[in-house]
Amino acid sequence: MTDETKKHGPDAAAEDLQAAEAAQPGDTVEAQAIPTEPDPLEVLRAENVDLRDKYLRLAAEMDNLRRRTERDVKDAKSYSVAGFARDMLAVSDNLRRALEAIPAEAREAGDAGFKALVEGVEMTERSMLAALERHGVRQLEPMGEKFDPNFHQAMFEVPNAEVPNNTVVQVVQAGFVIGERVLRPAMVGVARGGPKLSAVEAETPAQA
Structure with a gap:
């Protein structure tokens, strides 16, 4: 057998195949690669983070709903009697x-029955105001305070140089608030011509 026959025999073919496989190792490894399964622990952790985020959002929404409900209930209780209180x-x-129509002389000269009648009317007025106050209706006391358009309604001006300008010097009709809302502004007369309020006094709201 010649050298040429030996070179192309079966052994040579096997060697050529091995050489070809050795020349492309990446292709062989890639063909044999097996996809890896996700780590169950990492999956559980991701689900836990997602559930925790959903729980926190739900808890925040429930807390906001609770606060709104409490505020609505409080407002309903505070202002439900507003119409009735205004009529009273x-x-x-x-x-x-x-009471103001009764002259002072008539009170002094009246008999016991007349005085008892006047006292009864006064007591009725006090009882009514006390009942309204128990339900959150409070009378304003603007006399001597700085005029505040949020709580007072100016009816006229009174020349008075002894008090600061825009000071309430007369109350024509009492004002009332219910909770934080004005039920009826006080009708007042304000001073005109007195010293001007300082910047600090002008910015300070009148006390109800």
Whole structure:
């Protein structure tokens, strides 16, 4: 057998195949690669983070809902009697007008029955105002305070140089608030011509 026959025999073919496989090791490894499964622990951790985020958002929404509900219930309790209270103020005004219509001389000269009647009307007025206050209706006391358009309604001006300008010097009709809202502004007369308020006094709201 010649050298040429030996070179192309079966052994040579096997050697050529081995050489070809050795020349492309990357292709062989890639063909044999097996996809890896996700780590169960990492999957659980991701799910835990997602559930925790959803729980925190839900808890925040529930807390906001609870606060809104409490505020709505409080407002409903505070302001549900506003219409009724406003009607009762008209009755209180009539009682006050009746008392102010009685001359001081008549009170002094009246007999025991007349004085008892006057005292009864006064007691009725006080009881009505006390009942309204128990339900959150409070009377304003603006006399001597700086005029505040949020709580007062100016009816006229009174020349008075002894008090600061825009000071309430007369109350024509009492004002009332219910909770933090004005039920009826106080009708007042304000001073004109007195010293001007300082910058600090002008910025300070009037006390109810």
